[in-house]
Amino acid sequence: MIKTLRRQAPGGGMLLLNVGNLTKPSIRKDFAVMKKQVEVITACYRQLGADLLAPGLQELAYGDDIINTMVKAAGGSLPLLCTNLEKHSPAMKAFRDYLLLEKGGRRILLTSLLDPAMKRKAIHPLAIGDPAASLRQIQAAVPHDLSVVILHLADRKARTLLQQVKGVDIAILAAQRGTLPQPEMVGKTVLLKNNNHGKTIGYLDWSFARRQPVKAALVELEKKRVDPDPRVEKQVAAVEAWLRQHYIDLEKSGRGADSKLTSTYVGVKKCGSCHAKIVADWQQTRHARAYASLQKKCRDYCPDCLPCHVTGKKNPQNGVGFLSPQKTPHLFNVQCEQCHGAADRHLQDPEKPYGALITPDTCVTCHTPQTDPEFSYEKDINLISH
Ligand code: HEC
Numbered sequence: 001m002i003k004t005l006r007r008q009a010p011g012g013g014m015l016l017l018n019v020g021n022l023t024k025p026s027i028r029k030d031f032a033v034m035k036k037q038v039e040v041i042t043a044c045y046r047q048l049g050a051d052l053l054a055p056g057l058q059e060l061a062y063g064d065d066i067i068n069t070m071v072k073a074a075g076g077s078l079p080l081l082c083t084n085l086e087k088h089s090p091a092m093k094a095f096r097d098y099l100l101l102e103k104g105g106r107r108i109l110l111t112s113l114l115d116p117a118m119k120r121k122a123i124h125p126l127a128i129g130d131p132a133a134s135l136r137q138i139q140a141a142v143p144h145d146l147s148v149v150i151l152h153l154a155d156r157k158a159r160t161l162l163q164q165v166k167g168v169d170i171a172i173l174a175a176q177r178g179t180l181p182q183p184e185m186v187g188k189t190v191l192l193k194n195n196n197h198g199k200t201i202g203y204l205d206w207s208f209a210r211r212q213p214v215k216a217a218l219v220e221l222e223k224k225r226v227d228p229d230p231r232v233e234k235q236v237a238a239v240e241a242w243l244r245q246h247y248i249d250l251e252k253s254g255r256g257a258d259s260k261l262t263s264t265y266v267g268v269k270k271c272g273s274c275h276a277k278i279v280a281d282w283q284q285t286r287h288a289r290a291y292a293s294l295q296k297k298c299r300d301y302c303p304d305c306l307p308c309h310v311t312g313k314k315n316p317q318n319g320v321g322f323l324s325p326q327k328t329p330h331l332f333n334v335q336c337e338q339c340h341g342a343a344d345r346h347l348q349d350p351e352k353p354y355g356a357l358i359t360p361d362t363c364v365t366c367h368t369p370q371t372d373p374e375f376s377y378e379k380d381i382n383l384i385s386h
């Protein structure tokens with residue numbers, strides 16, 4: 001897709017940029033995984049010929065190790081941009097205050113502003129200057145035809161800043177998750193936002209004659225069949241293999257088990273002798289194939305994915321459930337006990353009352369607006385009832 005856009009851009013006037021926050025907040029913070037993600041995503045953007053990467057909190061807050069990794073992966077050919085950050089550590093010396101790029105005969109000034117409040121979240125000292133003052137100073141000092149600002153500020157703070165500082169043509173919101181389906185105007189500035197972990201590419205066609213966008217879109221990567229770049233595909237495959245081994249090693253090291261709980265998930269094999277028809281019905285649903293979906297994506301060891309695709313990991317306080325693919329293979333998939341509760345006592349005395357009350361809340365912990373935007377309890381309950 002990037003190749004096609006490049007071909008269409010008159011006089012090579014395409015700008016390709018990434019606004020940072022490359023790693024996804026994980027259920028448990030795993031620095032090795034974060035480092036790997038930063039390394040590979042940065043390297044891929046370099047290979048794709050991106051014009052710049054503007055690191056955010058997730059790259060800057062966790063110490064020089066991650067910053068060094070990013071600088072190394074950028075390899076000198078992908079500029080890293082932080083306008084109002086004091087570059088006090090050797091790793092940060094590689095960061096640029098601004099970029100002036102010549103595209104299709106026009107001078108494009110690029111800056112990236114961090115929120116001084118980020119200092120509180122960082123595990124090492126960060127010195128961040130006033131965003132408005134830094135921006136004014138650079139815009140005044142560097143002659144340009146277009147000013148593009150990346151804002152690592154909460155959306156509300158970013159809008160206030162754009163009212164204070166004039167002369168910005170395009171501003172991109174980078175700190176908070178979500179998207180703006182259409183560009184918005186704040187004064188004379190076009191405001192854009194596309195932070196949904198790579199599900200869409202934000203695209204803007206700019207007219208210098210009219211000083212406004214001609215076309216803007218969020219292009220969905222999964223729906224449109226986008227030709228993958230073989231170099232990127234290779235890196236992604238290598239990372240998936242690395243992640244899988246990493247999680248297997250973690251599991252071997254014995255972290256994550258909990259033995260104080262009194263009830264135990266027993267697995268669907270134990271139900272068939274008395275509830276044969278229900279088990280057969282369940283087997284027809286996608287709940288019975290949820291683990292295979294992770295295997296297909298090579299994420300069958302990933303702690304971020306497992307809780308919704310196995311049994312008894314989502315609410316660990318309710319009993320000893322899924323621990324790991326090796327220890328508890330009988331708890332793959334969204335089984336009976338995920339909805340009804342751990343069944344060890346029910347097996348000992350089946351006539352005794354058993355079973356959690358099932359309400360829409362049972363479902364929406366997994367069927368969230370992100371994972372299943374069209375979920376409706378009234379409609380979907382019929383597809384799984386027995
Ligand atoms: C030894 C036979 C037996 C086994 C094995 C068994 N059940 Fe049951 N189950 C029963 C009986 C008997 C009842 C109560 C009567 C009925 O509703 O059929 C029952 C009822 C239930 C109910 C409904 C409870 C209620 O209050 O309406 C659920 C849910 C349930 N079982 C789930 C399971 C699950 C999950 C498993 C496997 C982990 C399982 N059962 C294994 C015999 C069994």
Ligand code: HEC
Nearest residue numbers: 285286287289290293308309334362363366380381383384
């Ligand atoms: C532990 C997480 C979890 C819970 C709890 C859960 N689901 Fe699901 N559900 C999933 C996953 C994961 C899939 C998709 C499986 C796949 O295709 O990989 C799914 C798929 C479905 C489907 C598609 C089934 C089909 O055969 O087409 C329906 C309908 C559904 N769930 C309804 C419900 C309802 C209703 C509830 C609550 C009573 C519920 N789910 C509770 C995780 C869950």
Ligand code: HEC
Nearest residue numbers: 293294297299302304305306307308365366367368371372
């Ligand atoms: C919060 C719960 C949750 C988490 C976490 C989760 N999933 Fe799912 N997943 C679901 C639900 C619910 C569905 C079913 C949605 C539907 O009806 O299409 C689903 C469906 C799927 C499907 C099959 C449907 C499809 O789009 O082809 C795949 C593959 C999948 N998930 C992979 C993953 C991977 C990989 C991860 C980790 C990165 C993950 N899931 C994490 C809840 C979750």
Ligand code: HEC
Nearest residue numbers: 268271275278279282287334335336337338339358384386
């Ligand atoms: C996605 C959630 C979900 C899963 C998975 C699930 N059930 Fe249920 N089950 C329900 C709901 C909802 C009902 C309806 C009664 C209620 O509201 O409690 C029900 C009812 C039942 C009943 C009582 C039926 C009756 O006639 O009163 C039994 C027994 C039962 N389930 C057993 C099972 C067994 C065995 C499995 C696994 C093979 C299973 N369930 C998997 C949600 C689930």
